[in-house]
Amino acid sequence: MTSHLPPHQDNSETLSLSAIFPFAQSTSSEGTPFQIKSLQWSAPSEELTSAFEAFAEALLEQGVATDNGGMTFRASVEPLDCRIRPSRYRDALLAEAYELTLDPDGICLRGATPPGVFRGMMSLVRAVASAPFLRAGIVTDWPELATRMIMLDPARQNENFGYYRRVIRWAARYGINTILVHLTDDQTSCLHHEDYPELMHPHAWTREDIHELRNYARFYHVELIPEIESFGHAHMFNRRADYTDFLHEDRGTTPRPDWAEDPIAGHTNVLCPASEKSLHYIDQMLGNAAESFDHPMLHLGFDEVDMTQCSRCENRFSGVSRAEWFRRHLLACHALAAKHGRRSAFWGDMLLSNPEIMEGLPAEEITIFDWHYNSDVSSDSAELFKQLGFEVIASPSLVCYPHIILPSNQNLANIRNFAAIACSSDLAGLNTTVWIPQRTMSDVLWVGLAYAGALAWSAGSGPSSGDDVIIAQVGRDLFGLSDGVRFCETFKALSSLTLSLPELHLCAWADDDGLDKAAGNAASRAADDTVRCAKLDNVCNALEAMTPDVKREHDAFFALLHSAEMIRYALQHLQAAERAKTSDDSAVQKLDLCCIKIIGWIEDDWEKNRFSDDPNREGIHLPNQHLLHIFKQMHRYHQLLLARWKG
Incomplete structure (x- = not known):
């Protein structure tokens, strides 16, 4: 017809x-x-x-x-x-x-x-x-890149399988053919293993869960690759009574990054290479991953490793350099992956900061995920890895530190520029990462995921594959909007107005010290914040005007609108700090009513896409990067102030 x-x-x-x-x-x-x-x-x-x-x-x-x-x-x-x-x-x-x-x-x-x-x-x-x-x-x-990948992070924030199925369908629609699943980190293991119950997320993925999801993904021509952190990012062991048998000692020689979990007294978050228990754990988890997932690759992590000294390692690896210490553990884990019939993959940052590690590695057997999250990313490291014989996958990010609430224009530029590098350098593919999902509402990422897929497919080389055309089509496709151009203009304006995590922390005062700091900084930012809020008013008005034209995926559309309103509210919250210090209860009551509304939006998204009984709903992991927790803390402090003044 x-x-x-x-x-x-x-x-x-x-x-x-x-x-x-x-x-x-x-x-x-x-x-x-x-x-x-x-x-x-x-x-x-x-x-x-x-x-x-x-x-x-x-x-x-x-x-x-x-x-x-x-x-x-x-x-x-x-x-x-x-x-x-x-x-x-x-x-x-x-x-x-x-x-x-x-x-x-x-x-x-x-x-x-x-x-x-x-x-x-x-x-x-x-x-x-x-x-x-x-x-x-x-x-x-035809695609410009063979492997077109996104990375999900259930280890930091597990989401429900209904959400992951939606991700698979949507990613496949835009040409993604692989999903890297980050299954263990400092917070939890999302790969179930009966021998390590203290580490498990309450809804850790069983072998049956994985087989079902793997088969669902294959229906859409998408493959799943597991990642098991096999060196750093093992803070979760502090929940075991015998954590000292697993973790590397901390002698205070390495600064603690501000994104890390609270320190463990006397120990880092690194699995000690000299520990038989650590090696047994790694072997067990890699074997479980290999039996649950059938992709020929196992990602072993190895990023952001604290290379401080350890008495156990000094006894076992006496006289070796830090680089040799690292290389020996890398080769041991590589051998374990091979034992389970899998090719090894590693993040590339530690190899770049300590190039001597790469000497003598079997490069032809290893895939390097070369991650850089700056918008002006260079091809230098990818070319270095490639020249040394490694297979290389470029890895930009849609969600990473210090971005929060929604992806920024810097994230989009990072993806676009790295996709072009992956094509021009003839890399194996592009892997767009999504780190720490509790930084955003789950439903806010659909446009960005499509954008990542489109650029992984075309590398920006199609005759009409510029950002404007991509985002306009996604707006028409995802929401059924008749005016994709208007949506593109609005989305790009919003992505240029996002907050960094330090900015949100300043704006989201939630105790007396935070209020003092906000009040002390508000005046110097007032002019810029006024302009920014006016631009956010325009974005919100434009999105609201489109609402009658939205034909599908209403939750995703309102997640964008609500995220814009969150950013505007945060800036207004900062500028209201001085009035809060003068006990202006009407101002704080008004702020609190809006805060409660925002909490409702985030909780609705949580109920739909995550687990309602997840303990992390209350911000037990990475609370300073946990969107729901941040707004709940603001609400509690509003209530404390109002009660204090009333009393």
């Missing part, structure tokens, strides 16, 4: 084919606009059954029926001749290539492999969702 339109229409009816498929390598022969209301197809081959099921599900969400009266849709696996750039990963890039032939009388999709067919289907779904009127023509596409 088709609906033809004259060639001159406004808005989505006159979008060019390259704007409808903005990440595509090429579009050609633009012709008659037409609309898809329903599609029909013959029974698919066995290798394409799951792709067609996912395709039908996604089309139905857009109101496109799949019945016998619809436009004919054909899909097949066929060799494609694509002008793919010279690359050591050329075969993997070609495997996901596809060609879409669009015509009012029917649509034909050819993919080089079943994953290629699936990518073409998802591209068509995005087009239907974001531009109801398509154009006749041919779309040819």
Whole structure:
């Protein structure tokens, strides 16, 4: 069933084919606009059954029926001749290539492999969702990067499996083919192991949970890679009575970073390489991960390791340098991963700060995740790792310190620039990280995840794949908005107005000392904060004006609006500090009413996407980076002030 339109229409009816498929390598022969209301197809081959099921599900969400009266849709696996750039990963890039032939009388999709067919289907779904009127023509596409990854952090904040399934579906829609799952850290283990109950999150993932999620992900052509921190980031052992048998000593030689958990008396958060118990734990957890996940890679962590001295290590590794000490443990863990039939992956920061560690490593057996979260990221480290023979995955971040409430324009620039480096340096792929999920509401990240997927696919090299086109399409696709350009302008304005974590701490005074500090700084910031609040007023007004046009994913849209309102409230809270110091109870009552409303928004998001009985709901882990906890502390202090003045 088709609906033809004259060639001159406004808005989505006159979008060019390259704007409808903005990440595509090429579009050609633009012709008659037409609309898809329903599609029909013959029974698919066995290798394409799951792709067609996912395709039908996604089309139905857009109101496109799949019945016998619809436009004919054909899909097949066929060799494609694509002008793919010279690359050591050329075969993997070609495997996901596809060609879409669009015509009012029917649509034909050819993919080089079943994953290629699936990518073409998802591209068509995005087009239907974001531009109801398509154009006749041919779309040819393939990815610029073989591994297109996002990283989730359930170890810091576990979210429910309904949320993770939504992430998988949405990520796959934008070309993501791998998800790195960060399963252990200072706070908890999210990989269940019966021998270490003190370390487990109350909803730690069992083998059955993982098999179900892994199979769900594979349905959408997404693979899951586990990460087990095997050196640093092991603060959680302080919950065991025998923690001293596992952890490295602390002699105060390394400054404690401000993002870290409270210190453990006499010990760091590093698993001691000289401890048999530590090595046994690592072996147990790597074996469990290898049995639960079937990806050939195991990520072993090894980032941000405190390289202080330890008497146990001095006895076992007498006379060795710190670099040799580190290298020996890396090789021991690498051997454990190999024992379990897996390739090793490591974060690259410690190797960059201590290059001598890399001497003699079996580089061809190791993948380095090269992480840098600055917007002006350089290719230097990636090129170094590559020259030394390592496989390299560039790793920018959508959510990282010091950003809070929602991703900033710096995060977006970091992703864009690192994607371009990954392509130009012919790296294995791009891994966009999401760290410490309690910094934001879960539903605020959908636009950023799509952005990361689009750039991992295109590396910004498509004919129409600039930020504006990407974000405009995501706005139309995710929310059903008719004016994607207006959404893009508003989203970019909001991402330029975010708060850093130190700024939020200053604004969110929640005790007498914090109030004094806020009052002492408010005057010097007043002019800038007034301008910033005015810009946030414009953003909030623009988002509110779009609300009647939102057709789907209302929670995600309001998460953006509410995040903008949180930032504005925080700035207003700072400027109200002086009035609070003068016992202005009406001002504090007004602040508190808004604070209570914000707490309600965050709790609603928590109930939907996390576990209502999670102890971390009360901020037991990383409270200073815990959005819900920060606002609850503000509310408690408001109430304390009002009671103090009343008394």
